[in-house]
Amino acid sequence: MxxxxxxxxxxxxxxxxxxxxxxxxxxxxxxxxxxxxxxxxxxxxxxxxxxxxxxxxxxxxxxxxxxxxxxxxxxxxxxxxxxxxxxxxxxxxxxxxxxxxxxxxxxxxxxxxxxxxxxxxxxxxxxxxxxxxxxxxxxxxxxxxxxxxxxxxxxxxxxxxxxxxxxxxxxxxxxxxxSMDKANKVISDYEAKAKKTGEELGDNKGAEVSIVRWNPDGPSWMEKKQFASGVALDMGLKRPKAQDKDGNAHTPALSLEKINEIDGDWLFLSTLTADGEKALKDVQEKPAYKELNAVKKNHAVTVNGSVWSTRGGPLASLAVIDDIAKALKK
Missing domain, CATH: 3.40.50.1980 (Nitrogenase molybdenum iron protein domain)
Incomplete structure (x- = not known):
């Protein structure tokens, strides 16, 4: 060995x-x-x-x-x-x-x-x-x-x-x-919670949510089959037209000129590194970021990248549901 x-x-x-x-x-x-x-x-x-x-x-x-x-x-x-x-x-x-x-x-x-x-x-x-x-x-x-x-x-x-x-x-x-029987119950319980929570979002029921990871080089939005996006869709939410693409990956980092691609009714932002956090804080002071509709409506929410930007799991999915509900029920 x-x-x-x-x-x-x-x-x-x-x-x-x-x-x-x-x-x-x-x-x-x-x-x-x-x-x-x-x-x-x-x-x-x-x-x-x-x-x-x-x-x-x-x-x-x-x-x-x-x-x-x-x-x-x-x-x-x-x-x-x-x-x-x-x-x-x-x-x-x-x-x-x-x-x-x-x-x-x-x-x-x-x-x-x-x-x-x-x-x-x-x-x-x-x-x-x-x-x-x-x-x-x-x-x-x-x-x-x-x-x-x-x-x-x-x-x-x-x-x-x-x-x-x-x-x-x-x-x-x-x-x-x-433990297949237990797994099937866990998934059934998750799906029931996602549906119920989505129906309780009031005026934000069916809203468009942009899901973005901020990297040192700029923002990347997540494709529809990526983990956190899948949770949002299970809640009956939608993705912005620019992000309505199949796949389970992140896009290449966008330039400031293309930052409008991350806009939506709501904007969920995550980072995974200290450099990513710094890059996000820097851009939040720039006019292009401040002009996003989600930002102007105070609908930009920072979430935990170690949950939202992963491949996911049953417990992480519940955390994403809770994050979305906390923001959209306000």
């Missing part, structure tokens, strides 16, 4: 294009087996709830996982969000996106849990110390890192593909931990 003391460098946050065709839907294709008979349809079950199940991860790789995993390590906040929403407590987690600590919206739920590295940057000796029987590796694409993780436990899953929305990834993770 490669030295466990090595601190691994950051892996790319987006998967290779070939992975997109497979997706986390593969996690839902469950087979079961044992070392001696991989073709059996039922998992080998031992006294005390042991045994294994074989599933496919988001790359289509067949992975044998514990029937009821007890020591889960999560390498992204999306994996962490999903596990917590299922009522499970991992033994190791990573810091949030753009953060040197766990995401604030999950802080109360992760007290006492060991941090084993930064997002998709596990410190191997810390992962080993956690003694995992299941590692959820998000959209990890570094094959060297995956090889080392699978030397710690073969039950290491890539849980997200580039085009997966949070519901698909969540169901895949739930399948990996044998």
């Amino acid at each position: 490669t030295s466990p003391n090595r601190l691994l460098l950051s892996a790319p946050r987006r998967a290779a294009q070939a992975l997109a065709a497979v997706g986390a839907a593969a996690l839902l294709l469950t087979g079961c087996g044992s070392d001696s008979d991989k073709g059996k349809d039922e998992a080998k079950t031992e006294a005390g709830g042991g045994g294994t199940r074989t599933i496919k991860d988001a790359t289509g790789t067949a992975v044998k996982v514990p029937a009821n995993p007890k020591r889960i390590v999560t390498l992204t906040q999306e994996d962490l969000d999903a596990v917590l929403a299922l009522g499970l407590k991992p033994v190791g987690i990573t810091n949030g996106q753009g953060l040197n600590k766990p995401p604030a919206y999950l802080e109360d739920k992760v007290k006492g849990i060991n941090v084993v590295g930064n997002l998709l940057q596990p410190v191997m000796d810390k992962v080993i110390a956690a003694k995992p029987d299941l590692i959820l590796a998000g959209d990890m694409q570094d094959q060297q890192v995956l090889k080392q993780l699978r030397e710690i436990t073969p039950a290491t899953l890539v849980t997200m593909a580039p085009t997966d929305d949070w519901k698909l990834s969540f169901r895949g993770i739930a399948n990996a931990v044998n």
